[in-house]
Amino acid sequence: METSRSEAIVLTAMDYRESDRIVTLFTLQHGKVRGVAKGAKRSVRRFGPALEPFARLSVELVVREGLSSVRSADIVTLYPRIRQDLRSIGLAGYAVELVDRYLPDGAPSPRLFRLLTAYLERLDGGESVPSDRRFFEANFLNILGYRISLDRCSSCGVDLLPGAERRVGGAGTVLCAGCGRYGAPIGPDTAALLARCVATGRFGAVLFPPAFLQEVGPLLDGAIATHLTRPLNSLAFLKQIEPD
Template structure:
């Protein structure tokens, strides 16, 4: 058994038994990690309310075979501006679910960590932007090596050019999709994601219900 410290974002929380929680994290140093937080449901003292969806944490872990054990968690940030807006919560959940579903365990990817962190920070501080979600999605696909073919039939040159700019600029807010091109961008992005999933994203279905 070895102990380690890491900076991480909470991707998913699952209750386990009467007192414990399984926590899926995406960390800067170690990539995606799954761990058990013992007693987290019954006592907030040990983790101080840190185990919340898409919280940014500094963690101490103990790793052996199987699940890691979370020993402590300190809050770096909880993105309070997201948590008061249902559409922002759904959008943050979408970003976290994409990272969880498309990344292997314990494969560091600092670029992807920075992309996820910057998107959560953007959601926290700025008005909700549909363009930002497409910006996040196409850059995630690029970082993971799943960059979509921009010459797909049914996607206009204008949309292809905006997606290409989104992958080159590296800054949220720099590329804005007109409303009539948002769905067209999805015609390219959603199938590129679906190729690597065995079932639909729950968060995407929720966003559709919200009209986001």
């Protein structure tokens, strides 16, 4: 079996048997890989403290169907400032759980890898604001082919002009005023900012005022939840530490 080296973000890690760890990695070259790191709990030279959630690594591995073999891991960064702040831990955990739950095994996505690392860097820099989570979600859905349609009613198909009234429909869809008369409103300015999120790849370029966050939140939450088979553990934690 051929050994390769790849950049990776740790999505999950758990102890296995007496000295091993099973990890799920989002690698730049191979996509999502689940593997066993033999002796990881006692081999400081080969692994040290590397195999922790949302750590960024350079890993040496043998990719196989089923469980791959993680031979060694060098730390690029553990994002230490994230780990000093409860809110940042919650947001980083949410981001990596989303990637783990959505991404199939063995499907490389360099754009998603760049988005995830940019978000972790933003959190680690202490610059993150509530808009960044929604920016991450909008681009996450777009990259994976689940972009929210803002220009056409998801029910009747009528075109929604820039100033048109929009409403939140089921499963994170956007409806016209007639089809979504009971849904929460999405103002034209909120829709314009959401569209800008996927037109730029730079965190901080789009800022949602508090009132706009209240509008865009249910829409993105619904769009994400509709593609999941069970609730996100990290989302429950986030709701505990920042209920608004």
